[in-house]
Amino acid sequence: MILNMNFKNNKYYFECINCNIQYSADEVQYLCPVCNAENITGLPPKGVLKTIYQYNNIKIDLNFNSLKKTGFIDLLPIKSNISLPFLKTGNTPLYSLTEFEGKKLPFRVYLKDDSHNPTFSFKDRASALVSAYAKEQGLDTIVAASTGNAGSSLAGICASQGQKAIILVPEKAPKAKLTQIVMYGAKIIPVKGNYDDAFDLSVKASEEFGWYNRNTAYNPFTIEGKKSVSFEIYEQMKFDIPDRIFVPVGDGVILSGVYKGFEDLLKLNIIDRIPCIVAIQAKNSDNLVRNIGRQPFEIRKSNTLADSISVDVPRNFYMAKDYLKRYNGETVTVEDDDIIKASLLLAKNAGLFVEPAAATAFAGFLSFYLSGKLLPDSKNTVLLTGSGLKDIDSVQNYIDIPKAILPNISELKKLI
Numbered sequence: 009m010i011l012n013m014n015f016k017n018n019k020y021y022f023e024c025i026n027c028n029i030q031y032s033a034d035e036v037q038y039l040c041p042v043c044n045a046e047n048i049t050g051l052p053p054k055g056v057l058k059t060i061y062q063y064n065n066i067k068i069d070l071n072f073n074s075l076k077k078t079g080f081i082d083l084l085p086i087k088s089n090i091s092l093p094f095l096k097t098g099n100t101p102l103y104s105l106t107e108f109e110g111k112k113l114p115f116r117v118y119l120k121d122d123s124h125n126p127t128f129s130f131k132d133r134a135s136a137l138v139s140a141y142a143k144e145q146g147l148d149t150i151v152a153a154s155t156g157n158a159g160s161s162l163a164g165i166c167a168s169q170g171q172k173a174i175i176l177v178p179e180k181a182p183k184a185k186l187t188q189i190v191m192y193g194a195k196i197i198p199v200k201g202n203y204d205d206a207f208d209l210s211v212k213a214s215e216e217f218g219w220y221n222r223n224t225a226y227n228p229f230t231i232e233g234k235k236s237v238s239f240e241i242y243e244q245m246k247f248d249i250p251d252r253i254f255v256p257v258g259d260g261v262i263l264s265g266v267y268k269g270f271e272d273l274l275k276l277n278i279i280d281r282i283p284c285i286v287a288i289q290a291k292n293s294d295n296l297v298r299n300i301g302r303q304p305f306e307i308r309k310s311n312t313l314a315d316s317i318s319v320d321v322p323r324n325f326y327m328a329k330d331y332l333k334r335y336n337g338e339t340v341t342v343e344d345d346d347i348i349k350a351s352l353l354l355a356k357n358a359g360l361f362v363e364p365a366a367a368t369a370f371a372g373f374l375s376f377y378l379s380g381k382l383l384p385d386s387k388n389t390v391l392l393t394g395s396g397l398k399d400i401d402s403v404q405n406y407i408d409i410p411k412a413i414l415p416n417i418s419e420l421k422k423l424i
């Protein structure tokens with residue numbers, strides 16, 4: 009079922025990752041209608057759409073710098089960068105970590121610090137693009153179901169764009185993230201139930217009220233927004249490709265965004281290989297990596313302190329799986345204790361305090377390091393996806409804030 013063949017002349021179109029049917033963006037907004045009709049509630053959706061550009065047309069006279077000069081507009085589903093928020097999204101720092109626990113590291117480690125985004129998480133990359141698209145289409149209300157970061161991100165970005173954000177959250181979400189949503193002036197709607205219940209309600213609300221929906225993976229532009237991190241890593245590494253990129257995984261959209269960015273560059277012949285991407289999940293929330301290579305899909309109730317990656321039904325399971333298989337990605341799971349340990353070590357050794365989901369990526373890197381998997385001189389990048397200030401409760405049991413002392417030297421001496 010190809011709805012309209014003329015769309016092949018458009019700047020971009022969609023392709024369903026399951027049935028490969030292609031659609032014009034004028035006709036389909038979210039999931040592939042054919043595959044979605046067969047989706048079973050409570051299982052990952054099959055018909056997530058991939059955004060395809062006219063790579064052959066773009067290729068003429070192209071190099072990375074010319075793409076960058078135009079803000080990568082040829083690789084974005086919007087008409088103009090002017091539609092993006094004025095808040096500075098992306099272009100986050102990439103730090104080189106040369107020493108760890110007093111030892112010089114035998115390989116290169118780069119830390120991509122996405123807590124530098126306006127609402128302090130990676131999710132701003134997706135929200136900014138979704139918001140820009142909505143602005144161009146005259147859609148002034150955007151809804152999202154979120155466990156915290158996507159919602160606080162959409163709320164902040166919409167505030168900067170004069171758009172209305174409606175955020176459906178499950179009852180249990182870290183207070184800092186809920187506070188952000190309210191502070192940014194979004195309409196927050198706590199939903200009795202879990203993320204999946206909030207997700208389903210947001211989809212119904214979009215249908216009922218015509219609100220534009222930003223749900224992760226459901227809206228294909230969440231993947232397109234997130235891919236910008238790959239362009240930045242490539243440039244910040246002086247046009248080199250890392251050997252490995254460590255990515256924390258919940259729904260698998262960040263992972264797919266990282267792949268999509270490199271894949272776009274590959275299709276344009278700007279790079280000649282895709283880096284090895286390591287998908288890291290918490291051991292007790294491993295529904296994405298555990299189900300790669302197994303049938304039928306089996307859900308285990310997730311239970312990790314890394315709330316952002318505590319996911320029962322990974323919304324982008326099939327795309328993430330395809331990418332990991334096609335480009336020889338790797339997977340690893342880490343215990344919650346390892347996540348907290350990694351968080352403490354990263355903070356002490358690099359001055360970067362990240363939230364548990366982000367520390368999961370560093371824990372994955374440490375597990376590779378400690379098991380001798382990282383070759384000398386190899387280049388490793390770790391994606392730090394959110395600020396530690398978003399969830400200070402999760403580390404409270406692992407740190408000790410001493411009681412106040414009398415302000416004299418002898419009391420001070422007892423503490424140092």
Ligand SMILES: Cc1ncc(COP(=O)(O)O)c(C=O)c1O
Nearest residue numbers: 157258259260261262316393394
């Ligand atoms: C801080 C942080 N890290 C990692 C992730 C995982 O991203 P994804 O669900 O796309 O796999 C999220 C998602 O909410 C997040 O907020």
Ligand SMILES: [Zn+2]
Nearest residue numbers: 024027040043
């Ligand atoms: Zn399909």
